[in-house]
Amino acid sequence: EALDYYLQAIESAKKHHFWKNLALAHEMAARFHREQGFDSYARLHFTEARRFYHQWGALGKVKELEKQYRLYLDQDSHVAFSNDASGNNERLQGLDVTAIMKASQSISEEIVLDRLLESLLRILIENAGAQRGALILIRDGRYCIEASGEVGKETIINLDPTPLEHPEISGKIPPVPVKLIQYVAKTKEAVLLNDAAQEGRFIRIPYIVKNQTKSILCSPILQKGEVVGIIYLENNLTTGAFTPARLEIANLLTAQAAISLENANLYQAYGNFVPHEFLGFLKKKNIMEVQLGNQIQQEMSILFSDIRSFTTLSEGMSPQDNFNFLNAYFEQMGPVVRQHHGLIDKYIGDAIMALFDRCADDAVQAAIAMLQQLTSYNTFQMQLGFPKIEIGLGIHSGSVMLGTIGETHRMESTVIGDVVNLASRVESLTKLYDTPLLITEKTLLALQDVSRYCIRFIDRVRVKGKAQTINLFEVFDTDPEWLREQKHATRIKFEQAWNYYQQQEFREARRQFRRILKKCPNDQVVKIYVDRCQQLIKSGVEEDWDGSIQLSEK
Secondary structure, eight states: OHHHHHHHHHHHHHHTTOHHHHHHHHHHHHHHHHHHTOHHHHHHHHHHHHHHHHHHTOHHHHHHHHHHTGGGSOTTOGGGGSTTOOSOOTTTTTOOHHHHHHHHHHHHHOOSHHHHHHHHHHHHHHHHTOSEEEEEEEETTEEEEEEEEETTSOOEEOSSOOBTTSTTTTTSOOSSOHHHHHHHHHHTOOEEESSTTTSSTTTTOHHHHHHTOOEEEEEEEEETTEEEEEEEEEESSOTTOSOHHHHHHHHHHHHHHHHHHHHHHHHHHHHTTSOHHHHHHTTOSSGGGOOTTOEEEEEEEEEEEEETTHHHHHHTSOHHHHHHHHHHHHHHHHHHHHHTTOEEEEEETTEEEEEEOSOHHHHHHHHHHHHHHHHHHHHHHHHTTOOOOOEEEEEEEEEEEEEEEEETTEEEEEEESHHHHHHHHHHHHHHHHTOSEEEEHHHHHHOSOGGGSOEEEEEEEEOTTOSSEEEEEEEOTTSOHHHHHHHHHTHHHHHHHHHHHHTTOHHHHHHHHHHHHHHOTTOHHHHHHHHHHHHHHHHTOTTTOOHHHHHHHO
């Protein structure tokens, strides 16, 4: 906020030619940056303050600044800032400090890494007078192009950047002069070339030879004395495009970029624990604004998934193998949830709890995609000698409370409400019905186009502790095609048989279910109903049985 006001004061004073106010605003801004440890910006503002004190005629003030802040002022350059701007201080003369500070502030305000990279590269290309540019970050000692762009074109962000030394790139001419990048990283010094293809030590680099590159500006991004990135800019329209003044601009902006990159990486790391989408739900800009008890009510679909018989699977594994097994599985499922606009709220042992706020279709499509992904993953795992994994998924929709719970020194984001509890119980019922995906009627009614899915009603249940019953539906899109066709063909017959079952006419229900089983012998749900009818007939409970209550006790 202080920086905002300093810039407003500078712009206002410049607009109305209030040289005294302009000089004072620059001096105060310089002190501000000096106290914050941003010496490069302090130097710029002190230089501008001296210029406008000189222009105003306050020569005593000029001498005072030069004495008090001599480390920030070039003692031989004050002539360059006289009224006629005559002088030869090429490094700083003519820089629009306000524009630079605005650009710097734009970079400093962005903490989402992808947006920061886009903003940083665009600002550098515009302010340095480049034709095209690339932002290279160093990850694990390897150089990766994270962003590239050209004047008038959209900046390209590489979400999965390939290292420049990668075998796929070796043997080909890379999109930047790698040897130059390596030189800048090693020396930690910027390189300014007026005609790269014709002079200097880099004329034989394949990239420069091929493109006959003219002007190049390549500068390191330093963080605590270490190189964390390289900014590469070029202009093939003219030689000498990058003057020392342009280099000064690049140095100032990359200094801010180093701080912003660190903040963005921290923000990204926080996002591994507190999803950024959760901050959006709470209308918070960043993690620092979140407080204990922040909450909001939201309509959502809640998805629970769980690995079947995980306890049995894990018994034969070491603790390390258990962690490796779960992380490999979650690496398969997590991206699928996000691709369908879902937010993973938490991992509960081998279970996943995910939230979908846009529509119920996102949740159902994510569940289907998770089962499809699991099929591919199982094929790979079984080739390596690992057992096949089976999962169950349950989805329920409704109003939930999102917020933070815990205590002052330990809190976490979460979602609470009956909808969450019921979604979890629906998932557990997938074991009872031997089917991988169940949804409630509320989720079914929230779907935009039910006809696009393979869905059938399978039961009405009463959740323990609740008076109201809920209707359960099986989503069988991932069944083999022949089984899907059989289930579609027998769906009406199934509902008729279930009605006999619900009316306690178990012998007729059994007869109907057996007829369905002849047409669809692999229908596990029908097999379960045949067995139920058998047991109920034997136990003689036809006269006083309430199906939903008995089911909940099971």
